[in-house]
Amino acid sequence: MKLSKQLFVTLREAPSDAEVASHTLMLRAGFVQSLGAGIYVYGPMLYRVLRRIEDIVRDEHDKADCSEMLMPALQPRSLWDESGRWERYVNDGILFNFKDRKGAEVCLGPTHEEVITTYVKSLVQSYKQLPVTLYQIQTKFRDEIRPRFGLMRGREFIMKDAYSFDTSEEAMVESYKTMRQVYRNIFTRCGLGFTPVEADSGAIGGSGSEEFMVDADTGEDGIAVCRATDYAANLEKAVSQIPTPAACDSKVEMHKEQTPGATTCDALLELFPELPMSRLLKTILYHVVYDTEAIAAATGTDVGEVASEGVVAVMCRGDRELNEIKLSNHLNALKLELASEDEVKTATGADVGYAGPIGLADHVRLLADESVNDVEGFLCGGNESGTHYLDVHFGRDIDQPETVDFGTVQEGDLMLGAGTGDIPADATIEITRGIEVGHIFQLGTKYSEAMDAKFLDVDQKQKPIWMGCYGIGVSRVAASAIEQNHDDAGMIWPLEIAPYAALIVQMKVGDEAQDALCQKLNDDLEAAGIDVLWDERKKVRPGAKFKDADLIGIPMRIVVGRDAADDQVEWSPRTDEYGTKEVIASGDATSRIIDACAKAGR
RNA sequence: CGGGGUGUGGCUCAGCUUGGUAGAGCGCUGCGUUCGGGACGCAGAGGUCGAAGGUUCAAAUCCUUUCACCCCGACCA
Structure with missing residues (x-):
């Protein structure tokens, strides 16, 4: 892809209303444009990243026998009255709701338990049809109290939501465990450092739940972790031993x-x-x-x-x-x-x-x-x-x-049960921060009972379906990847989800040897199925090209310049993960890129 | 929702206190010289100063209302 074919505009200065790195860099690089609080246009570069994340999400779900589908964003109130959530969500003010021309109330879906339950209950009649897990990747709408930090907390965002349906609690737990592994695979493949933590299930409801937190100091969530025991929980949920209060000897009257x-x-x-x-x-x-x-x-x-x-x-x-x-x-x-x-x-x-x-x-x-x-x-x-x-x-x-227990765990608290069983007596809790990119729940029969989603079991009895639900903030994954991988000069994308695998930076456009070599590199890489971006902008000087390259953070880069006539290029990766700067033969550069992509499953 | 702040070319901001021809840097266009880490010169384009109302001979500037955006808080009692 030739860069000059894109509307590629970067900013030298950071827009003043950006606070965190991911937001600033995305604005500077033209990845997003703000249309209002928590509403963004996703530019071509970002959209490529989002599609890569989605592809990984799809691949891992499909491998676990989940089926992709698509539900409407527009949902009638009646569904939400059935589950009893309309009032709660309207009370919280989080629901975008309005009336249609007939005066019937509708909302833009903040989540899809009601729709999926309605869909599944009309299809499932027998235990023989279960278990089944369905998922979709779709835009969600939530009128957040305070949208902020760019894509971190938007009012409209891309989410993958999956729902599992089982015949028993044990089977539901099995589905849940499968999805937990699916999630680990997804975030690992996205090149993220993350911590799964025990979580509060919030307005969704249900029993067991875990969140997947990308480790980042700028995260909005506090996490209690204990290195000695592998315990990790959201602060909303975490428990600990409360230090003994100071003793009081005096028995003075009140x-x-x-x-x-x-x-x-x-x-x-x-x-x-x-x-x-x-x-x-x-x-x-x-x-x-x-x-x-x-x-x-x-x-x-x-x-x-x-x-x-x-x-x-x-x-x-x-x-x-x-x-x-x-x-x-x-x-x-x-x-x-x-x-x-x-x-x-x-x-x-x-x-x-x-x-x-x-x-x-x-x-x-x-x-x-x-x-x-x-x-x-x-x-x-x-x-x-x-x-x-x-x-x-x-x-x-x-x-x-x-x-x-209405308390909040504090740094340095002892683990609950420290000194008993396998828990060391000095197992203390640390507080760290993270970005919630995934959340999985065991819903139980909350929605199936409320909405009458039943099946006929082998014992000839009607029973409510056991459900689980599983969400990933796709756009938030992109933002947290930047949060975790960037430097002063710009983004540094993990190869798995980078907008392009490789970038060819051409120094002098119009120079015959350089033009020819770049074209060959571009064609060879494309023939090998590698998505490559070729910076052949004519009037942009080398310095500016380097700065832009640093900003958008494509992991592998080839600089084609003075040695082009000798078939030599500069290998100039964005991170030392792909080696260090050196002059090599152009064919070596091509094979390095192909090898790295094969290794990353790209 | 409560508190604070900001709205001036695409971006960053100055001008507002003390009303009097709308500015700078970056970016953009043209020409020339340059060309391996955001070059330089010359010549240009681009703004109803968030919106509405008011005061005034005169408003970006003062007053009122309103909208939008950003930050902090929702941890105190």
Whole structure:
């Protein structure tokens, strides 16, 4: 491919609204153009990368007997009412929804469980048809709270989603394991360094779930990893041993202290410098919108009797942090946010900053994180502006509220069960960052039951189909590949997914020997099935060509210049993975490229 | 949603405080000299200063409204 045939325009300066490397470089290289927040045009170079990723995705899925299909992006509300997700997604504001000309509500699909379940249930009647796994590669729409970082979090993005259908839980787990291996193969072939982690299943629902994280400091997700045990989990999900709280010898009676202006843990520590942070209990108030149907189903009560909203107070040790995901899951919340100032005043009778467990308004539900266990003689808010209680003991002064793990794992925490079984006593947790490029779930029968997707089993009984679902952010894979592989000069693509395998940089266009040699290199490579890009732009000087070559990061490069008449070229790879700069015969260059591509399965 | 910031040629930005002919660098076009790591000279093209309204003899600049985009936060009590 001749470069001059493309609309190839690069920018010398980085556009001002780009923050992360992948976004900046893609804008500079003309890979993307922004059309609005989280909406991008994918240029020809990027599209080649996306197609390469898709091809790898297809190949690995097909090898695992998955069938590709395509579902509509436009989906009627009725489907989402069947699964019960319409309200939740509209509440979260993530759904692009609108009315058609007849006034019927529709949405642009953020995911496709409803459609695939509808499709499959009409086809599957017998256990003899299962298991089956279907997938598609398609554009998804999500009205993200805050789109950012270019392709990392867009409102429209390319996703591969797969769905497995099985006759039993055990069979579902088998399908899940197969897909886990498929995912490992895909990301390995894409040349990415990644970590699979245990994950929270979020709004999709279901039981087991793992995320595939590309290791990158700019990642939006925190990951808890333990080198000693291979444990790795998303911070939303991770568990650890909570350090023992500082002991308290004194049995002084509970008493009120004047603490005007001290509304934070740090401010309180200044007033009571001898008090350890672990004996300071904060109480945080949340406004909760409940998933009434889920609660009714779980408790066996009538939907009408379940409160739809409420205020919850959660206690937590001063040296620990709450985890709103865990809290939200425990409460069956559709929405969880910090209580407003007014709500705090009504609930506590005090300004924000003095909430405590003693004397809360009756309508407030009190819970606590596990970190409060065994804390004695603690300080907590007084529910009166400018006061806190000191030397409070659970049991003696107040009952200990219901205590659940609502906490966030912290760097240096010991592993749960450290010192028992195979887990070393000093197995500690590190916090790293990553980019979520894949997520796999065991859905169970959540959707099949809600949408009545059943099959007739060998025992003559109708049973719900066991489902799994598996997603890969194709466009995000491209962005994270850059995030992981770049330098100051530009992108450095892994050969497997590079827009072109090789680049011919011609120094002087119009020079007979160079023209002829470049043409031969181009033809030989193309004949061998190699996609090669030939920079034969006439009025671009060598320096600019080198800069552009560095920017777009095609891994293998041949410079054709002064030695062309002697059939010599410069081997000038983008990374030393393909050797170092040297002058070689043109035929050697061709065979090096062909060999490298064969090795990479390209 | 809350807070902060920014909108001026394709890109990066200056000008705004103190109203008075719309600027620079990069990029683009033509000609010439150059030609292995973003060359130089000369001559050009390209902007209703995000939008609407207002104040004024006069608005990129002051006021009001609005839209868009970016960042931070949703971790505090």
